[in-house]
Amino acid sequence: MWKCRNCSAELMFEEVEPDGDAHGLHFICHECGHRNKLINIGKSDEPLKLPQPDD
Numbered sequence: 582m583w584k585c586r587n588c589s590a591e592l593m594f595e596e597v598e599p600d601g602d603a604h605g606l607h608f609i610c611h612e613c614g615h616r617n618k619l620i621n622i623g624k625s626d627e628p629l630k631l632p633q634p635d636d
Contacts, residue, residue, distance in 0.1 A: 583608060583633055587615035599631050606631060
């Protein structure tokens with residue numbers, strides 16, 4: 582589960598689509614539209630592992 586840093590909505594992984602752009606990995610909150618940062622901690626030969634950073 583991910584939590585929006587703006588409105589505190591708790592979103593199941595299946596509810597949002599992670600995306601990447603020039604600014605990095607993120608998801609957009611369906612409740613308020615806020616862009617929330619994600620990081621990839623997976624290895625290059627593994628599927629993505631996308632936790633939210635603590636900041």
